[in-house]
Amino acid sequence: MVAPSTPASASKTVRVRVKRQDTPQAVARWEEFQVPYGEGANVISVLQWIAANPKTVAGAATTPVAWDSGCLEEVCGSCTMVINGRVRQSCSALIANIIQDDGTISLEPMSTFPVVRDLCVDRQRMFDNLARVKAWVPIDGTWSLGRGPLENPATAETRYVLSTCMSCGCCLEACPQFELEEDASKWDTSLQGAQVWSQVRLFNMQATGATLSNDRLDAVMGQGGIADCGNSQNCVKVCPKEIPLTESIAEIGRQSTIRGIKRYLGG
Ligand code: SF4
Numbered sequence: 001m002v003a004p005s006t007p008a009s010a011s012k013t014v015r016v017r018v019k020r021q022d023t024p025q026a027v028a029r030w031e032e033f034q035v036p037y038g039e040g041a042n043v044i045s046v047l048q049w050i051a052a053n054p055k056t057v058a059g060a061a062t063t064p065v066a067w068d069s070g071c072l073e074e075v076c077g078s079c080t081m082v083i084n085g086r087v088r089q090s091c092s093a094l095i096a097n098i099i100q101d102d103g104t105i106s107l108e109p110m111s112t113f114p115v116v117r118d119l120c121v122d123r124q125r126m127f128d129n130l131a132r133v134k135a136w137v138p139i140d141g142t143w144s145l146g147r148g149p150l151e152n153p154a155t156a157e158t159r160y161v162l163s164t165c166m167s168c169g170c171c172l173e174a175c176p177q178f179e180l181e182e183d184a185s186k187w188d189t190s191l192q193g194a195q196v197w198s199q200v201r202l203f204n205m206q207a208t209g210a211t212l213s214n215d216r217l218d219a220v221m222g223q224g225g226i227a228d229c230g231n232s233q234n235c236v237k238v239c240p241k242e243i244p245l246t247e248s249i250a251e252i253g254r255q256s257t258i259r260g261i262k263r264y265l266g267g
């Protein structure tokens with residue numbers, strides 16, 4: 001990373017409040033920084049400036065703030081954090097658009113995942129849940145499985161939207177039923193969440209992926225599964241990809257009901 005000093009185009013400053021936490025067990029604290037910014041600056045560039053100039057507004061030396069990022073174009077989801085109380089990606093959050101009336105912006109880690117350090121959280125639970133529902137298309141191994149079934153072009157548009165999920169975690173942060181669980185041994189029985197159910201819908205719609213439909217539906221019918229959704233619909237409001245999560249929840253609810261009936265009848 002190239003740590004910038006004051007950007008050449010910087011003409012204004014912003015007061016940035018950051019929730020800091022040195023280790024997963026440490027007590028969180030707030031620190032404030034006065035940061036110069038130029039046109040087009042985003043939250044990541046502000047964090048880079050703080051990394052190069054780790055001094056609070058009170059003049060105290062501190063450590064650089066830790067954060068995650070990857071693509072810098074709202075595709076990987078790794079830079080997700082709570083900005084001014086709302087979960088979103090920090091790479092697409094332009095400073096000029098997010099300064100609050102009091103001249104500040106606030107940055108916090110997501111609250112539904114364990115904090116690793118500062119703004120970095122451990123999203124492994126989300127990826128474990130994707131494995132739990134077999135969110136993949138079975139492909140050839142060391143031998144050919146032959147020609148796969150043809151895809152239905154009529155569902156391509158729907159599948160495309162579902163496939164844009166970047167596992168950012170926004171929908172889980174906003175969900176009142178999805179609670180922080182630090183104990184990884186409990187992730188198998190904790191709420192799976194809208195992101196996973198939407199991926200079940202995607203892979204059950206895909207012709208080759210559909211061969212694992214029953215396994216996926218069995219996984220979402222267990223503890224923490226689709227029946228535990230409270231239907232508050234907070235998830236759909238915060239998805240940066242505008243994925244129709246409530247439609248996915250309804251569809252997977254329907255599929256799991258049919259699966260339940262078939263299982264009852266011995267199918
Ligand atoms: S609709 Fe279900 S998954 Fe979405 S926020 Fe509400 S409880 Fe969570």
Ligand code: SF4
Pocket residue numbers: 164165166167168169170171172194195198238239240241242243245
């Ligand atoms: S469904 Fe939307 S909010 Fe949830 S993880 Fe995927 S992209 Fe993020």
Ligand code: FES
Pocket residue numbers: 068069070071072073074075076077078079080089090091092
């Ligand atoms: S860095 Fe990838 S979404 Fe922001």
